Amino acid sequence: xxxxxxxxxxxxxxxxxxxxxxxxxxxxxxxxxxxxxxxxxxxxxxxxxxxxxxxxxxxxxxxxxxxxxxxxxxxxxxxxxxxxxxxxxxxxxxxxxxxxxxxxxxxxxxxxxxxxxxxxxxxxxxxxxxxxxxxxxxxxxxxxxxxxxxxxxxxxxxxxxxxxxxxxxxxxxxxxxxxxxxxxxxxxxxxxxxxxxxxxxxxxxxxxxxxxxxxxxxxxxxxxxxxxxxxxxxxxxxxxxxxxxxxxxxxxxxxxxxxxxxxxxxxxxxx
Amino acid sequence: xxxxxxxxxxxxxxxxxxxxxxxxxxxxxxxxxxxxxxxxxxxxxxxxxxxxxxxxxxxxxxxxxxxxxxxxxxxxxxxxxxxxxxxxxxxxxxxxxxxxxxxxxxxxxxxxxxxxxxxxxxxxxxxxxxxxxxxxxxxxxxxxxxxxxxxxxxxxxxxxxxxxxxxxxxxxxxxxxxxxxxxxxxxxxxxxxxxxxxxxxxxxxxxxxxxxxxxxxxxxxxxxxxxxxxxxxxxxxxxxxxxxxxxxxxxxxxxxxxxxxxxxxxxxxxxxxxxxxxxxxxx
Numbered sequence: 001x002x003x004x005x006x007x008x009x010x011x012x013x014x015x016x017x018x019x020x021x022x023x024x025x026x027x028x029x030x031x032x033x034x035x036x037x038x039x040x041x042x043x044x045x046x047x048x049x050x051x052x053x054x055x056x057x058x059x060x061x062x063x064x065x066x067x068x069x070x071x072x073x074x075x076x077x078x079x080x081x082x083x084x085x086x087x088x089x090x091x092x093x094x095x096x097x098x099x100x101x102x103x104x105x106x107x108x109x110x111x112x113x114x115x116x117x118x119x120x121x122x123x124x125x126x127x128x129x130x131x132x133x134x135x136x137x138x139x140x141x142x143x144x145x146x147x148x149x150x151x152x153x154x155x156x157x158x159x160x161x162x163x164x165x166x167x168x169x170x171x172x173x174x175x176x177x178x179x180x181x182x183x184x185x186x187x188x189x190x191x192x193x194x195x196x197x198x199x200x201x202x203x204x205x206x207x208x209x210x211x212x213x214x215x216x217x218x219x220x221x222x223x224x225x226x227x228x229x230x231x232x233x234x235x236x237x238x239x240x241x242x243x244x245x246x247x248x249x250x251x252x253x254x255x256x257x258x259x260x261x262x263x264x265x266x267x268x269x270x271x
Numbered sequence: 272x273x274x275x276x277x278x279x280x281x282x283x284x285x286x287x288x289x290x291x292x293x294x295x296x297x298x299x300x301x302x303x304x305x306x307x308x309x310x311x312x313x314x315x316x317x318x319x320x321x322x323x324x325x326x327x328x329x330x331x332x333x334x335x336x337x338x339x340x341x342x343x344x345x346x347x348x349x350x351x352x353x354x355x356x357x358x359x360x361x362x363x364x365x366x367x368x369x370x371x372x373x374x375x376x377x378x379x380x381x382x383x384x385x386x387x388x389x390x391x392x393x394x395x396x397x398x399x400x401x402x403x404x405x406x407x408x409x410x411x412x413x414x415x416x417x418x419x420x421x422x423x424x425x426x427x428x429x430x431x432x433x434x435x436x437x438x439x440x441x442x443x444x445x446x447x448x449x450x451x452x453x454x455x456x457x458x459x460x461x462x463x464x465x466x467x468x469x470x471x472x473x474x475x476x477x478x479x480x481x482x483x484x485x486x487x488x489x490x491x492x493x494x495x496x497x498x499x500x501x502x503x504x505x506x507x508x509x510x511x512x513x514x515x516x517x518x519x520x521x522x523x524x525x526x527x528x529x530x531x532x533x534x535x536x537x538x539x540x541x542x543x544x545x546x547x548x549x550x551x552x553x554x
Contacts, residue, residue, distance in 0.1 A: 036378060041420035043445070043487070064377035070282035073272055077377050102285035105373045107292055108382075109336055113281065122277055129272045146332045148319045151284075184329075186322060215323045218332060 001136055002057050002091045004030055007242040007270075009263050012061070012249065018048055020256035021055075028056060028263075032246050035062040035093070039080040049088065058088040059203070059246075061172075062095035064106070067126055067140070068113045069099040078133055085134055092202050094139035094172040095130075097123060097163060110143055114151035115159035124166035131169050139172035139202035140164055144180040144209075144219035156181065157195040170202035173243075175233045176225065180209050180217040189232055198240020206233060206266065207248040222251035224262055234269040241270060287314035291330050292337045293373060295366055303338070303362065305331035341369055341382055348383035349410040351459040352390075355403060357470030364393055380418070387411045402453050402473050409455050412447040416487045419444035425549035436514045439553035445487040446548050448497070448505055452480050456494055486547045495546055500524070500532075501539040505548060513540075 004010075008029030011017070020026075031052055038049050052058060064077060085093050098110040113119055123140075131138035142160050152159075164171045173196055182189035208223030225233075225247070233245075245266050249259055291310045296303040307327030318326035345365045346353045353361040368389045374382040387407035394400040422443050427435065449456070454474050462471065482502035484495040497505065500520065507516035517536055521529055543549065 040378060040380070040418065042418040043421045044417060046421065066377075068277075068281075070277040070285050072274070072276075074377065075272075099285060101377075102282065102289050104375055105289055105293070106375060106377055106379075107289060107337055108340055108374060108379050109292070109333060111285075111288065111292075111333065114284075118278055119281070122275065125274045126272070129274065146329045147326060148321065149284075150317055150319050151280075184321065184323070212332070214328060216329060216332060 002089045004057060004059070004091050004244045006244065008057075008244040009266055010059070010244065010246040011259065011263065012246060013052060013058075014250060014253060016253050017256060017259075018051075021052065024256075025055060026256075026260060029244065030057040030059055030091075030246075032059045032061050032248075033088075035060040035081055035084060035095075036064050038084055039077075053088050057091060060085055060088070060090045060093040061141075062093065063108075063110065064100055065095040065130065066100045066106075067095060067097060067130075068119060068123055070102055073126055073129070078130065082133055082135075085136060090136060092137040092139055092170070093130075093134050094141055094203065096141045096143055097160060098143050112143055112145040112147065112149065114149040115154045115156055116151060117153070117162075120159060120162045120166060123163045124169075127163065127167035127169045131167070137170050137202055139170040140167070141172040141174050141205065142177050142181075144174070144177035144184075144217075146184055146216055146218065148185050155187070155195075156185075157192040161195050161197060164197065164200055171196065171200045172203045172205060173201050173236065174205035174207070175236055176205065176207040176209055176229050177219060179226070179229045179232055180219050183215075183217045190235060193232065193236055193239060196236075196240065198236075198243070201240060201243045203244045203246060204233070204236060205246055205248055206262075207250075220251060221248045225265065230265060230269050233266070237270050284314075284317055287311055287317065290314070292333050293370075294334055295370060296335070296338050298363065303335075305334045307331045307334075338366065338369075340379075341365070341374065344379055345369075345383045345386060348380075348414050349386060349407060351406045351410050351455060351462065352403065354462050354467065354471045355399075355406050355473060358468040360470065364390065367393060383414075399473055402455075402476070405451060405453060406455050406459075409449055409451070409459060412449055412485060413459070413492060416445050416447055416485055416492055419487065422550045424547040425544055425551050427544070427552075431552055435552075437512050439512055440508050440549045441551045441553045442509050443486075443547055443550040446546075447485045448482065448502060449485060450480050450482045450502065452476055454481075456483060484543070484546060484548060488547075498539075500528075500535070501542075504536060504539055505543055508543075 010030035010032055011028055013031040013033050038045055096110050099113060101107055127140055178189045178192045206225050207221045208225055210218045210220040212218060247262055291314045294309050297306045310327055310330060315326055320326045342362050342365055368386050372385060390404060390407050394403055422445050453476055458474060482497040484497055486493050504520050507519050521532055524532060
C-alpha cells in the first residue's frame, strides 16, 4: 500500500483543476478525491482519475458513508468504496462523524448528532467495520456544525476523541471545522486541539468559510483559509506535527496558482 | 454488518431533522427564503438556542443548503432547459420534482433522474411545452451519454457477419439518436460558454425536423446528421433484428425509393458501426 510522508501537502481535486494539472503537473504531495465522484461507471471521470493516479498518490474522502445514520451501513456503497480504494491504492480513506440520510432519503449534507456515550459505541463499531472492510487506515473527520443538540451530554471533542479511540481508527482533523464550530457554539478551539491524540491523526484539512449576516460561520470551502484558522493550524502543528495536510477549495475556485499559493501559507505556518 | 442497531430515538430525531431540512423554501417575496416558522416543534425542541442565533435560524442554514445544493445539481444536469426556463421558474419545477422524488441514493448525480419525465405533466399548461420537453430530453440524452461506462465500439467478427441478419444490435450507451424540431443542439452548444439566470428566447421552430446521432468521443460529444430514412433504420434496429428492421424500412418506402434502398441501407449500417452507434450483438 502507498504511504504518504508525514509532512505531505496535498490538494482536494476538483473539476476545474484538471486542465492546469495536465498542462503543468505541479509538485504536490498528493491529491484527495471525493470518493462518490468516482464510484460510478461514467468514463470521463474514470479517465481523469487514471491520469491523476499515474502522477500523484490519491487518497479518498467520502461524504456519503452515513456513519451515524439510524439505518445500518450501506454494503453496496462499501463494496464500491473498497473497489475504488484498491484501484487507486489509496494510502487511506476518510469520511465524517455525522449522518447524511435517514428513512430512505439522502440529504447530501453532513449533519450532527447528539454527543452521547450511546452513539460513541455505535460509531466506533461501524468505523472499525469500515476499516476492516477497506483493509487500510480509515480516518474519521470532525464536523462543522450550526446547531447544538439538547440531548448532548458531553463536548464534541470528547465525543470525537472517544470514537477515534474506541474504534481503533484514525483522525482526520479539520482545523477549519474546529474553528467554525467553536465560533458557532462558543467554545475555545484550542481546548479542542488539546484533546486531540495527534499520534492518531492521519491527515489535517484546511478550508475557507463564510460568515452569515447573523454571525453564523458556514463551512463553504469557497474562500481562502481565514487567518484565525492559520493560527490554529500553526498551534496544531506545534502540538502534534508533522501530519499530512490538505487544502479544500470547492466553490468560487480561483486560478490554480492562487490555490497553490495557499499551500505555501501552510508551509509558512509550520515554520 | 450485523452490529448493534441504532437507538430508536436517533431514528425519530433524524426523521424530524430531515423533515425540517426538506421544508420548501418560500418564493412569495421574489427570493428563495427559508421559513423557520414552519419547522416542527419537535425538532426545535431538540436544538439549543445559542447566544448568537435562535435555533430555528441555525436549522435554516441546513434547510437552505439542502435546496440550493439540489437546485445546482439539477441545473447542471439540465443546462439547456434551465436557460430556456430561466433559473427562477426552473427552480420552481425542480422543487416540485424534489418534493415528490427526494434523493434516495448516496450518488448526488442521481438526484435528477426522472426529471424530464416529471416535466411531461408539470409543463402541461406551458405554451412552449413541446420545445421545453425536447430541450429536457436533449439534456437527458447528453447526460446519459456522458455518464455511460467505457464501451468498445462494435467491430463485427467474421462470425458476427455471418449471423448479422438475424441478430439484434446492442445500442452503445455512449450514443443516442435525437430528433429536433427546434435548433436546440446548436443552442445548447452556444450557451455552454455563457452564463445567465434570465430565460433565453426560444429559437423559431425549424421548417423540417432534423435527426442526429450523438456519440461520446475522447474530446466530447459529437453530433452526426442523419438522413430521415437513416434515422428510421437506426431506430428500427434498436427493437428488431437487422432482417426485420430492413423489412420494416422497406415497407415504409415507395417504389422509387425502394430501388435505391439496398445500397443506402448498406452504407447507413456501415456508417453507424464506424461512428460507434453499437456496442455489439445482443446476446
